[in-house]
Amino acid sequence: MANWDEVDEALADYTVSCNTNERLRKMQRDWTRMLHFVCNDTSDTFSMDVRAGEIVSTGQGHTGVPDIIVTADSETFCDMFWGDINPMPKYLRGEIQVRGSQEDIMRLDAISYVIWPDA
Amino acid sequence: MSEDSAAVVADHHPHHLRRSVGTVTATATSAGLAFAAINFIGVVSVATFAAGSSAWLAILIGGLLAFVVSGVFSELNGMWPTAAGVRLYISSAFGVRAALIITLTYMTTVILVIAADAFLIGAAIQHVLDEPPALAYVWILALLVIATALNLRGITMAGRVQSVVTYTVLAGTVLLSVVALTKPGIVPETPFALFGNGVMSGFQAIAFALFLFAAFEWVTTTAEEARKPSVITRALFIGPVLIWLAATAFALGLDHLVPKDVAHGSAYPQLLLGQAALGRVGVIWMLGVTVLTAINTFNGGFLVASRFVYAAAREGNLPRSFAKLNMRAVPWLAVVVLAAVSAVVGAVVFATGRWLLLVAVGAALEASVFAIASAALLKLRRTSDRHRPFRLWAGPAVAGFGAVLFAGLALASGFSDPEIPTQFSAAPALIVLGLGAVSTVYVLLVVPRLHRAAAARRAAARASGERVRRRPQRPA
Numbered sequence: 001m002a003n004w005d006e007v008d009e010a011l012a013d014y015t016v017s018c019n020t021n022e023r024l025r026k027m028q029r030d031w032t033r034m035l036h037f038v039c040n041d042t043s044d045t046f047s048m049d050v051r052a053g054e055i056v057s058t059g060q061g062h063t064g065v066p067d068i069i070v071t072a073d074s075e076t077f078c079d080m081f082w083g084d085i086n087p088m089p090k091y092l093r094g095e096i097q098v099r100g101s102q103e104d105i106m107r108l109d110a111i112s113y114v115i116w117p118d119a
Numbered sequence: 120m121s122e123d124s125a126a127v128v129a130d131h132h133p134h135h136l137r138r139s140v141g142t143v144t145a146t147a148t149s150a151g152l153a154f155a156a157i158n159f160i161g162v163v164s165v166a167t168f169a170a171g172s173s174a175w176l177a178i179l180i181g182g183l184l185a186f187v188v189s190g191v192f193s194e195l196n197g198m199w200p201t202a203a204g205v206r207l208y209i210s211s212a213f214g215v216r217a218a219l220i221i222t223l224t225y226m227t228t229v230i231l232v233i234a235a236d237a238f239l240i241g242a243a244i245q246h247v248l249d250e251p252p253a254l255a256y257v258w259i260l261a262l263l264v265i266a267t268a269l270n271l272r273g274i275t276m277a278g279r280v281q282s283v284v285t286y287t288v289l290a291g292t293v294l295l296s297v298v299a300l301t302k303p304g305i306v307p308e309t310p311f312a313l314f315g316n317g318v319m320s321g322f323q324a325i326a327f328a329l330f331l332f333a334a335f336e337w338v339t340t341t342a343e344e345a346r347k348p349s350v351i352t353r354a355l356f357i358g359p360v361l362i363w364l365a366a367t368a369f370a371l372g373l374d375h376l377v378p379k380d381v382a383h384g385s386a387y388p389q390l391l392l393g394q395a396a397l398g399r400v401g402v403i404w405m406l407g408v409t410v411l412t413a414i415n416t417f418n419g420g421f422l423v424a425s426r427f428v429y430a431a432a433r434e435g436n437l438p439r440s441f442a443k444l445n446m447r448a449v450p451w452l453a454v455v456v457l458a459a460v461s462a463v464v465g466a467v468v469f470a471t472g473r474w475l476l477l478v479a480v481g482a483a484l485e486a487s488v489f490a491i492a493s494a495a496l497l498k499l500r501r502t503s504d505r506h507r508p509f510r511l512w513a514g515p516a517v518a519g520f521g522a523v524l525f526a527g528l529a530l531a532s533g534f535s536d537p538e539i540p541t542q543f544s545a546a547p548a549l550i551v552l553g554l555g556a557v558s559t560v561y562v563l564l565v566v567p568r569l570h571r572a573a574a575a576r577r578a579a580a581r582a583s584g585e586r587v588r589r590r591p592q593r594p595a
Contacts, residue, residue: 010590027448034137065137082590088433092203099136101344102202103275106426110448113433118580 002074004044004060010081011046015055017083017115024114028053031107036066039074068100068108083116139346142353144278149338149358151285151415153331154292154365155232156239157478159389159409161331162370163382164478164537168324170315172307174370177321180313181328182363184528185335187521188489189355190511191496192336196351197508198499200342203430205492211503212495216562219436221491222427223558224551228484229424230457232334234464235477236416237262241465242386243409247402259465266417267458270425273447276418284414291408292365292389296372299396304375319531320540326532329489329525330482331366332359336492340423348508372396386474421454428453435573436566475537479547482532486525487551493521 002010018024028050035048047064049057072080076096079085088109090096098105112119140148165181166174199207205225210218241258245251276284314321335358338351345351369392373382376395382388389409393401429450432441445451468474496511497518511517533548 006593013589023446027444027446031448065135067137069136078590084590086433088430089435091201092206092430092434094199094201094203094207097201099343101138102340102422102426105202105343106429107448109430109433110444113442113444118577 001041002039002078003042006078007039007044007046007074007081008060010078011048011058014081014083015058018055018111021115024111025053027110027114028107033067033104033107034064035108036062036069037077038069038071039077040071041073041075044074066100068098068104070096070098070108072096080112083112083119086116086119087112135346136344138344140278140341140344140350141346142350142357144282145338145341145345145350145354146357146361147282147285148278148341148419149335149354150289150361151281152337152419153333153335153358153362154285154288154412155236155334155416156243156389156409156412157232157235157481158331158362158366158412159369160235160239160386160474161327161478161482162366162373163385163388164327164475164482165324165331166370166374166379167383167537167540168316168320168327168535170312170320171309172374173310173313173315174324174328174374175367176311176313177324177328178331178363178366178370180325181331182359184325184329184521184524185332185359185363186356187517187524188332188336188492189352189359191489191492191518191521192339193352193355193509194507194511194514195492195496195499196339196342196355197348198503198505200345200348200351202340202343202426204339204342208495208499209491212498219431219566220555220558220562221488223431223561224484224555225488226424226427227554227558228333228481228488229420230460230464231477231481231484232416233263233266233420233424233457234461234468235474235481236413237461238465238468238474239386240409240413241469243390243406246387246390247406256466256469259469260462262413262417263458263462263465266413266421267454269417270421270454271445271447271449271451273449275422276414281415281418284411288408288411288415289361289365291404291411293368295393295396295401295404295408296368298401299372299376299392302376302396304395305378307374316540322528322531323535323540326486326528326535327478327482327537328366329528330478330485330532332362333481333485335359335362337419337423352509421457424457425450425453428457435570436562438569439573473538476546476550479532479535479537479544480550483529483547483551484554486529486532490522490525490529493518493525497522 029052031053032051037046045062046060047062080087087096165177169177195208196204206218206222209221237259241255244258245255309315338354342351373392377391385391389405390402393405428441431437432439441453443452500515534543534545536542536544
């Protein structure tokens with residue numbers, strides 16, 4: 001089980017990785033979404049505000065109305081944000097649950113794929 | 120936003136998405152995915168096997184059976200409300216490999232439907248424009264190229280547009296059929312003699328009637344964007360009613376104005392009905408309806424299939440190149456390959472003129488999937504205590520009945536020859552078995568190699584220091 005500080009640290013690294021990846025920024029240039037995350041083991045919640053492909057803010061708690069809600073355990077979130085796992089198998093096994101359109105779910109996975117294609 | 124106000128927002132919107140799908144859109148998705156151009160040919164196939172004017176009765180029974188499917192998928196979708204649901208409940212019931220084999224085979228129906236629709240719409244356009252028959256294939260290619268280009272550019276239809284298109288198609292079909300029924304026409308013969316051509320023939324008529332509802336259950340792939348789980352359940356029960364209404368009206372109209380033997384030999388019976396009901400206006404009307412069905416088929420079909428291929432490639436079950444994304448985050452290779460395979464299948468249908476065989480194959484595949492889903496529910500009732508927001512009444516009995524009956528209907532359509540209904544043909548069953556065999560060989564022989572290659576790649580990257588665990592180690 002990961003505490004909030006660990007999740008926050010992973011999230012910060014993920015934000016830098018996303019925002020500094022030119023290909024990803026170009027690919028996601030038309031993608032503006034509010035993401036809500038729920039850790040189902042710690043009950044921690046956090047949000048991510050993506051505007052034109054750039055992660056402009058992240059933080060504890062839920063802000064705004066979400067376009068996507070992602071639920072998983074805190075360890076999975078940490079591994080996912082550090083790029084140590086490929087989230088797709090976990091999604092297909094139901095270990096990561098996502099609410100949102102199919103297109104948005106694919107875009108979310110595409111972020112991990114573009115940054116860490118060999119994860 | 121302060122933390123306090125953030126908490127307030129979270130309390131007020133704990134599970135509400137900004138854009139979510141309600142019952143009207145979900146129902147349109149369900150009916151729209153099922154009601155394709157191939158349905159017009161499907162109705163003709165039902166009428167071919169049903170004696171006299173009893174096609175409506177076969178469609179009614181097919182509709183009632185679709186409710187069994189609705190119940191089964193509602194319970195399974197409630198347990199796993201995700202686009203990957205079909206994989207999850209089949210793997211929970213029968214194992215991971217079986218799930219992959221079944222879903223890979225299942226996805227081939229998408230290619231069949233896209234190819235069939237491209238062919239049927241191409242043939243309809245060529246007929247209306249009074250062009251040489253060879254130009255039909257040019258239209259087929261043009262439709263596939265347009266659909267591919269739109270998909271590659273990431274252009275998808277908004278839910279509302281999809282709803283408008285679906286309801287226009289259904290209303291347009293019903294309205295023209297009602298107009299047809301007001302015209303003086305053929306007096307119906309033996310409207311209740313469904314089994315008048317023999318028990319097997321009547322059973323085959325029901326199997327083809329069930330095919331008219333094929334793919335309505337794909338609405339479960341939108342479960343993650345539904346406002347609440349009951350939205351999908353409602354769509355699963357209302358969608359078949361709309362399809363039943365349109366198919367029944369079309370069957371009655373066709374039976375009233377177009378002789379069976381004329382409709383049977385045509386790739387565009389809907390245009391024949393339009394001609395008989397309203398002349399040139401009716402032809403243009405039904406051509407418009409036919410072209411509109413393509414929007415749903417190509418939008419929904421390409422989207423579902425290409426994203427399935429992408430997910431399978433990301434999971435390591437298909438070559439990695441299928442997960443390649445273009446600059447619009449579209450899995451371009453998956454889309455292009457799907458279009459190319461559809462074009463080849465369309466070319467084969469065009470060259471052989473055996474579009475009715477596609478209907479038989481589709482009917483056998485779909486009934487098989489319904490049988491498998493019913494069997495999965497039967498098993499999961501015994502083995503899984505997972506939360507069920509929807510619980511099928513008399514679940515084990517209904518699912519057991521469904522598994523047996525749908526398997527029987529799969530065999531009935533698998534050994535039918537819609538071109539010469541008095542004959543048996545094993546061609547549809549052989550094609551379905553062939554597709555299943557290819558999927559099985561692929562999953563048993565190729566997938567393990569892909570997994571081994573991926574593991575070796577990761578190990579080599581770790582050994583070379585190119586790929587190390589990035590997450591900092593926590594102190595013990």
